[in-house]
Amino acid sequence: MAGTVPLSRRNILTDRRRLVISVLGVAVSIGLILLLEGLWGGLRVQVSSYEENVGANLFVGEKGVRNFLGEVSAFDSSAVDELRRRPEVKAAWPVNTRFIVLDFHDRKQAAVLVGSVPGGMGGPWKIAEGRPVEADDEVVIDRALARQHGVGLGETFEILGRRFRVVGLSSGTRAWMLGYMFVSHDASAGLLRSPGTASFILVDSEDPAATARAVREELGLQPLSPDTVAENDRRLFAGIFGGPLNLMVIIAFAAGTLIIALAVYSMTVERLREYGIVKAMGARRGRIFRIMLGQTTALAALGFVVGFGFYLAASALITYALPQFWSHVSPAVVAGVALAAGLMGFIAAFVPARRVSRLDPASVYRG
Amino acid sequence: MKRVPVGRRNLFAERRRALLGVAGVGVALLMVLALDGIFAGAMKRVTAYIDTSPADIIVSQRGVKGMHMTSSSLPLSAVEDIRRMKGVSRADPILFETNSLKSPKARALSYVIGYVPGGRGGPVTITKGRPPGPGEIVLDESAASKLGVSIGSDVSTLGRSWKVSGFTGGLTNIVNTTAFVRFDDYAAARGTTGTASYILVGAESPAGAVAREIEKETGLTALPRPEFSREEAKLVRDMSTQIMQIMTIAALLIALAVIGLTLYADTLARLREVGVMKALGTRTRRLALIVLSQAAWMAGAAMALSIVLAFALAAVMSRAASNISIEVTAVSIARVAIGAGVVAAIGAVAPLARVARVDPATVFRRQ
Incomplete structure (x- = not known):
């Protein structure tokens, strides 16, 4: 054939x-x-956008904590000063973080609230419009979240019973369905009724391994590399x-x-x-x-x-x-x-x- | 004279093709039913603690209307203020946060609730063991199974270790489980004094009026329990609506393709018969009804199959993954049935057009 x-x-x-x-x-x-x-x-x-972009090479949380998202970490923030005294530590900043639920135009939206010290590490890494937070009644919110709910610069809305004014829109600050909202550390401490505490300390260290050892042995806290936190959150x-x-x-x-x-x-x-x-x-x-x-x-x-x-x-x-x-x-x-x-x-x-x-x-x- | 059910006979004349078509549509509809069921199950489980609580009113930090993915903090002194109010029979504080339960075998994300022994807020049922004593914890039995712990085992959360004293049930959802410890233990572990997360209130008068009075007097948020539960469910619904819509559209498009393909193939195979019927004087309208009845039979059979598969899937999932509960509801079935009907009607369009164009003279031509 x-x-x-x-x-x-x-x-x-x-x-x-x-x-x-x-x-x-x-x-x-x-x-x-x-x-x-x-x-x-x-x-x-x-x-894992926060862990990968915030600029820290070491996350310090409560003992036993493994995730940045989902579980609550809270410990005495005086550990920040002890870390800053270490020679290899270039910077150490406390942040508070919690899941919150907001009512936007009768629609519920879960978000990640981050409270960081203005000018320090922990706030939004990319501002698309406006400026970072400077005062305790100001908030920077994720741009996609703002667009989703029709919120613009200068507008105000309530977070846990307190009004905040939107001064900036950040980009690349989403955790999938959740958007990040950034306020000052003092404002978050007030909202969460947790003065003097931190959820995490973000550390920039020249020797992260040595700092991690000190965190575990001297402070009794949990050191985590950004990659580990990111992988734990993904899991x-x-x-x-x-x-x-x-x-x-x-x-x-x-x-x-x-x-x-x-x-x-x-x-x-x-x-x-x-x-x-x-x-x-x-x-x-x-x-x-x-x-x-x-x-x-x-x-x-x-x-x-x-x-x-x-x-x-x-x-x-x-x-x-x-x-x-x-x-x-x-x-x-x-x-x-x-x-x-x-x-x-x-x-x-x-x-x-x-x-x-x-x-x-x-x-x-x-x- | 009794009419011959030509549509049904045509459809099932080639059984294997009919079976493949019905199975294809059934599987596509199953996708919608399963997804609906997963979210219905999640909503029911997410509100399980609230729905089974003996409280009439739940008081929270101002602006907080739920427990899932949020946090609430209010002054413990509000408990006494509320107890003194008219129409209030009792008021019990609870502490609450989402944390990880850790055992040597596994970790599980959990609501951790600190309640006052003898007060409301603890586990409604103890399926095994006893309520927590000092330093003890009660776990949901499905979480205990995941963690590989039994009564007397140690688990850690809130930064310390706890001994398991008993199990409760029905409080594990797709995201997290629920665990109970004593209020004082919780406060000591967290180092908090003078704060509570929520206050569970018993009302002697109508709950709505008492809740309004509590809000007025304390400046906190107070909601009757059913309303609080609805707000909690609304979060899950609002967060999942869009993803549900995307999946539903995709599933219905798949069903549309299968119905269209089956009817079109069947119509092509019977063009001679259609020609004979036309030659015998059957009007196009009658032929259209035959095609539509085929579509209806197919959609009906596929719908029945998808319901059976959905219930089977729910049974399998309840054994295989205790945190995923699939609730097949009447509303969901009705919604999918309407979708199947619409898709069947659209799927009949191409075959209808083909039938309308058939020339009766084709019957006299040789194949």
Whole structure:
């Protein structure tokens, strides 16, 4: 025989409308998986934005504390002075931090309140508009959070029963759904009724290892590197959102597989006579499976390409309309989803292949 | 004369295709039901401590209307002020913060509640062991299981170690669990004097009127317990609404593709039969009704499948992950059913257009 007949390609291209519907269905599933993975990636990046940008090379918390977000750390802030006396310590600043819930225009918004000493370390690392906090009734809020709730410079709102005026908008200061709000350390101590305490001390040390040893042995506090705190916070959020997110990814994967199987099965059923001829001509089970696999993987590949386009569009739209969600997929994740699409095609090929393998070649000669 | 249910017969004539289609739509609808269920479960669990509390009114720092992801601090002297007020039968302070429970095996994020023994605010039920004595702690049993601790074991939180004296139940949600210690122990561990986080108030008069009076007299925030619970649930709802909408749209688009694909494939396979029916005088309207009834059957069957799968998933998750509770509610089912109906109607458009264009003369042509 001169060559192999490209049955897979011909079958799949016969009915263009069906091909379009099938590809769109698979693409939505793959786009959704990419979006879920993108939101997950965005969460992992954003959740550690404070630790990675604030400028400290050592975080000092209450003994046993591992997270900057989620758990409360509180200890006597006099430890700041003791740290400042150490020769290798270039700077040490106390910060207070708590989750708070605000009512913005009858909508609830959780935020991370950070109280830091004006001019010291711990405040916003990038001011997009306005200026940093100087007085105890001023606040700098995350720009995306401000946009989300229509809050502008000069406006006032209540935090834990006290009014604050917005003097600055910061950028890159989000922890996924949560936005950061920065006030002075004294203001936070008043709001939290915790004078003389700190949640963390941010340290810039020339020898972080020596400082960490002193923190543990002399002060009885918990030294943590920014990388450790960041990883602990990522783990904390992964524990909360990982279960539901993985469940959604599995369901989207199942839906995509079923769509591919359905599309190729429908095409197969309509061409059973032709497959009977193929079998009568001596095609074995392996050849039949390869024909099916050719169709299912082609659908999966097209679905992946279109799905990636859907993801880019949805991601841009979400980032524009809902700035609190940031989506980020690494090349490794894209490759993983491409593999998942291939797996969808592989699994889906079994359903029509089984139908054809049970077909009696003699059926082709019947009317 | 009794009408032949052509739509249903057509749909289920090719059983495997029908099964794949129904499964595809069912899985897509399951995505919405599961996500709805996870958030409904989270809302119920997040408010479990408040909902089971014997308090009629909950008093908090001004501007604070919940416990989840927030903190509240108020002067302990307010307890005596409230106790003296008309219509108040009792007032009990609690201390509260979110912290980590640590055991040698694991960590768990937890509400830690300090309550006055004999007062309101402690665990409503003790499933095993006894309430906490000095230096002791009561844990939720699912958290105890995660931490690998039993009665008599040590866990640490609030910067010190505690001995487990008993277990309570139903107070672990997707984010955190709940633990109880004595008020005085909590205050000593935190080094706080003269402050409380919340005051749980019993009312002899209507709670709304008493709460307003407390707010007027103390300047604190006072809400009847059901309202406080609604505010808490609103936080979860407000924070999750947008992500829910994104997922719902994606899931319904997948369902749309599957329904459209199934009906379109089925219509293509039966174009000759449609031609025969047209040649016999069947009006296009009747044929349209047949396609629509196929769509309705498919959506109905998929809906039933998704409900069964959602309940099965809820049962599996309750065993596999005790912190994730899936609550399949009637409201959620109704919402998804409406979505499925709309999607089925849209999915029928392409097949309807194809049916409308069929020339009755096709029946006389050879295939």
